Amino acid sequence: MRQATVYIDQQALQYNLNRVKQLAPTAKIVSMVKANAYGHGVKDCLAALKDSDAFGVACLEEALEIRELGYEQPITLIEGIFSDDEMQIIIDKKIECVVHHQQQLDWLRAHKDAYIAQGLKVWVKLNSGMNRLGFKVPEIIDVINALKAEGFTCVLAMHFANADAENHPLNDQQREQFLHVKEACAPIMGSCCNSAAIFKWPELNFDFVRPGIMLYGATPFADRSVEALDLKPVMTFTAEVIALNTIQAGESVGYGSTFVAEQEMNLAIVSIGYGDGYPRAFPKQNYVSIHGQKTRVIGRVAMDMIAIDITGIHAPIGTEVELWGKxxxxxxxxxxxxxxxxxLLCRMSARPVRKLA
Ligand SMILES: Cc1ncc(COP(=O)(O)O)c(C=O)c1O
Structure with missing residues (x-):
């Protein structure tokens, strides 16, 4: 059987969830499991994240999957509902929505009593400069105060555009607007921290934090490694050596013959390609790992195969090669x-076999 395998380390996931708890001890944790838990497989991830206070997803279908798997925690639809007919379903299934435009408010108000009776919160989205979703200041203050007067329980929600950047001026603007609205609508619960913000601004944790990438053991920062953040990679992506070749100086390998050997070298062909979710572009030299030994990928990535340099490395057919992981x-x-x-994590294809580590 062709070996292209995704291993999911549930203990690593739990470790990373505990890191969130350490960093945001007073906030409730909304574990972001959208996009099939960032490509890791929502079923296996939910089992490891079952101690989360709530889950965050991008659409009703993702929320219903969580309910079908038997989890009863609150779920937030971070883009809200997309049409009126979704409102009754989310009320029945106890799923909470973000509201970010007037039509969603109308849909919500049309189902006001049932929504409130289910004990559901409304997440009102502030557009403080990211300019994707949300109401701007001062409109949002009127929106929230009206919802509160009608009996809704509200959470002020915001997303940073540059939480991963050290000194971006928009960070101050977004923070100030959030704090201003929170005060103008007091008392109100608040939520504005994704992974990068959880690390950087503990004072902004408020009632709910929304970690995504850090749970999966990848970094939200360009310049801080998972090791420095004390996170553990959850996914290990591997494949096997399926053929061995020796090529001489002047010989090429793969499509386009982009790589030409300068001297004799030993190649291993590995059963992985862009059909599995392994990227093809690689403007820079890429590497894989064989039992902890780093070696280069040679030539173009094809749909099902890559070539790697194993000159001086013992890697017979069947050797496991780590594309990414620990x-x-x-x-x-x-x-x-x-x-x-x-x-890379989110665009894994369905082809690799999935196993627990
Ligand atoms: C609204 C919202 N909150 C939280 C997150 C989690 O972000 P991260 O994966 O950077 O922690 C996302 C992810 O895109 C998001 O859209």
Whole structure:
């Protein structure tokens, strides 16, 4: 059987959840499990994240999957509902919504009594400069005060555009607007911290923190490694050596013949490619790990195969090669590919076999 395997380390996930608890001891934790738990597989991840206070997802379908798996914690739809007919379903299934535009408010008000009777909170989204979703200041103050007067329990919600950046001027603007609205609408619960903000601004943890990438053991920062953040990688992505070749100086390998050997070298062909979610671009040299030994990827990544340099390395057919995981961090693979760990994790294909570590 072709071996392209994704191992999920549930203990690492629990470790990372505990890191959130250490960093935000008084806040409730809304574990972000959208996009199939950042590509890790929501079922296995929920089992490890079962002590979370709540879950965050991007759409109703993702929320219903959590309910079908039997979890009863609150769930927040971070983009709210997309059409009126979703409102009755979320009320029945006890799913909470963000509201970020007038039409969503109308839909909510049309179901006011049932929504409130289920004990559901409304997450009112502030647009403080990211300019994706939300009401701006001062409109949001009227929106929240009206909802409160109607009997809704509200959470002021915001998302930082540059929480990963050290000194971005928008951070101050967003923080100030959030604090201003929170005061103008007091008392109100608040939530504005994703992973990077949890690390950087403990004073902004408030009632709910919303960790995503840190749970999965990848870094939200360009310049702080998971080791420095004391997080453990959850996903290990591996494949096997399926063929061995020796090529001479002047010979090339793979599509486009982009790599030409300067001297004799030993290659291993590994059963992994972009059809599995392994990226193809690699503007920079990429590496894999064989039992902790780093070696380079040679030539182009194909749909099902890559070539790696095993000159001087013992790697017979069947040897396991780590594409990313604990030895070769997904953050480093992402960097070589001109992207971020988030993207590589989320775009895993369905083809690799999934196993628990
Ligand atoms: C509204 C919201 N909150 C929290 C998160 C989690 O962010 P991160 O994965 O950087 O922790 C996201 C992710 O995109 C989000 O959209």
């Amino acid at each position: 030895d070769r961090l997904v953050d480093d693979v992402a960097e070589a590919n001109g992207t971020i760990g988030y993207e």
